[in-house]
Amino acid sequence: MTHRQIQEALSLGMSQSIELVPSPIVLDALGKIVCGFLNSHKGGYLICGVNETGEVLGIRDSQAEICKLERFLMEYISPKAFIAMHVEHLDNQQLISIEVPSGSDGPYAFKDVIYVRVGTTTQIADAQKIRDIVMRQQIEPERWERRFSLAEIEEDVDVHEVRKAIFDAGEVRRTLFRNDSDVAMILEDFSVARYGRLTNGGDVLFAINPAIRLPQTRIRAMAYASDKAGDRFIDMKSFEGPLCRIFEETYTFIVRNTATVSTFKKDTTKRYDAPIYPAEAVREALVNAVAHRDYSSPSGGVSIHIYPHRLEISNSGPLPDGVTVQSLQTGQISILRNPDIAHVLYLRGLMEKAGRGSVLMVQKCKESGLPAPSWKSDPRLGVTVTFFTTEATTEATTEATTEVIRLLHHLKGEMSRAELQASMGLENAEHFRKSYIQSALALKVIERTDPDKRTSPNQKYRMTSIGEQVLKNAGYMNDFK
Numbered sequence: 001m002t003h004r005q006i007q008e009a010l011s012l013g014m015s016q017s018i019e020l021v022p023s024p025i026v027l028d029a030l031g032k033i034v035c036g037f038l039n040s041h042k043g044g045y046l047i048c049g050v051n052e053t054g055e056v057l058g059i060r061d062s063q064a065e066i067c068k069l070e071r072f073l074m075e076y077i078s079p080k081a082f083i084a085m086h087v088e089h090l091d092n093q094q095l096i097s098i099e100v101p102s103g104s105d106g107p108y109a110f111k112d113v114i115y116v117r118v119g120t121t122t123q124i125a126d127a128q129k130i131r132d133i134v135m136r137q138q139i140e141p142e143r144w145e146r147r148f149s150l151a152e153i154e155e156d157v158d159v160h161e162v163r164k165a166i167f168d169a170g171e172v173r174r175t176l177f178r179n180d181s182d183v184a185m186i187l188e189d190f191s192v193a194r195y196g197r198l199t200n201g202g203d204v205l206f207a208i209n210p211a212i213r214l215p216q217t218r219i220r221a222m223a224y225a226s227d228k229a230g231d232r233f234i235d236m237k238s239f240e241g242p243l244c245r246i247f248e249e250t251y252t253f254i255v256r257n258t259a260t261v262s263t264f265k266k267d268t269t270k271r272y273d274a275p276i277y278p279a280e281a282v283r284e285a286l287v288n289a290v291a292h293r294d295y296s297s298p299s300g301g302v303s304i305h306i307y308p309h310r311l312e313i314s315n316s317g318p319l320p321d322g323v324t325v326q327s328l329q330t331g332q333i334s335i336l337r338n339p340d341i342a343h344v345l346y347l348r349g350l351m352e353k354a355g356r357g358s359v360l361m362v363q364k365c366k367e368s369g370l371p372a373p374s375w376k377s378d379p380r381l382g383v384t385v386t387f388f389t390t391e392a393t394t395e396a397t398t399e400a401t402t403e404v405i406r407l408l409h410h411l412k413g414e415m416s417r418a419e420l421q422a423s424m425g426l427e428n429a430e431h432f433r434k435s436y437i438q439s440a441l442a443l444k445v446i447e448r449t450d451p452d453k454r455t456s457p458n459q460k461y462r463m464t465s466i467g468e469q470v471l472k473n474a475g476y477m478n479d480f481k
Helices: 003-009 027-038 062-076 127-139 159-172 183-189 200-206 243-256 279-292 325-330 339-347 354-367 390-399 402-410 417-424 429-442 465-473
Strands: 018-021 044-048 084-090 093-100 113-118 121-124 219-224 233-239 260-264 271-275 302-307 310-315 374-378 382-388 446-448 461-463
Touching: 003 018, 018 027, 027 044, 027 062, 027 093, 027 113, 027 121, 062 084, 062 093, 113 127, 159 183, 159 200, 159 243, 159 339, 200 243, 200 339, 219 243, 233 243, 243 279, 243 302, 243 339, 271 279, 279 310, 279 339, 279 354, 279 382, 325 354, 325 374, 354 382, 382 390, 390 465, 402 417, 402 429, 402 465, 417 429, 429 446, 461 465
Parallel strands: 018 044, 219 302
Antiparallel strands: 044 093, 084 093, 113 121, 219 233, 260 271, 302 310, 310 382, 374 382, 446 461
8 A cells, every 4th residue: 555545544634744664563663753753843653564565464462562652652752742542444454553743842852862854764863953953942932731830739639630540541551650659740740740830731630620720721511492502501511620520521411411312223122322423523522622722811711512403512722723624624643732731631541543533523423424523713712613413404405595505516626706606607796605605604514615714815615514415405416426
């Protein structure tokens, strides 16, 4: 297989750097590559179990191998960094993908030697390269999560939450502790405490109630009686406490306030009930919201809005530079706004595919017969991911005008407004904008390719999964294909 075919098969994104690692894995060689990616501007993927020619060799006992690799890198890569590993399946073989986002605390070293990427190779960094990395770090402001908190370790840390974190990390076998009976040392091993003081990241993750000092850590959840925003609430709650605990409480709130679907498996009379939205997809969206949000603003936060036919999960802060709505749907290397918080979530088993979590969300929704989720990023309002029920498609089909159906029929791939208007043979630009474009956007059957820049001259439109279903229901699917 070619690099491109592997990238497509594993949803790695087309612009990512990948390194193929044959089996059996040579640990020192792998450690050098990981170090080089950490010190690069974009990071990269290592795909273990494939040789340089693209032959899929596979990895025996891949889960045990992951545990060995994680402990090896944790011991020999310094400083500690977020590195995500996952078992993949390709050509009936098990592989291991290692996602290495660009590190935020470089220069990184493997066994006390600093490595960098030069083109597609890994090399020992010379003095100039090291100076460049150091200067790059000095120019960037200190991350909010790394600043010292006003919380006191002895008084404000939830010791039970720390113990639970140790248990969770032990269950997935992803970390080593120097002394698992010393709370201060454990927090240092999690990289959320320094010099006996808790960081803001540590406050968010392990304080009894961080909202006392950081009101933006609250998660607000609301369930509505109808699909109109601001209508009567049927349930509403604000969650405060350590991040992982309120994550679970929020997820429980979502499940409690969404419909369930019942199925009967073949050759059995037993009924199986499950939430209408796939659990893996919703948990991934929620963990992304708490991991990647902008914590620096006291007015920010995470909010959940549950309607009968859609679920919205929003977080403060727009998508980071380099992340687009399109790349979320096709996969990319993570760009971490809060790498320390993300690292703890990963160590506790809550964050798995990292940069490809959004691809997982799309896959799980489609497997469940639901439209793919949609993302919206606004510089002021932050990021919102929306899940839709099949009824949302039915409503869109019912409300779609002849103009909207006609627009969908002519929309091929990504097209500008001028291209669409010309394709449809329409002359009145204002009538086209109001009756066609705005109506289609309101029904969520099309979306902008660059939602952050609505008036951009390069703006184009593409069909959503709801639009595809509406077009199919209208009898145009053969033409669409």
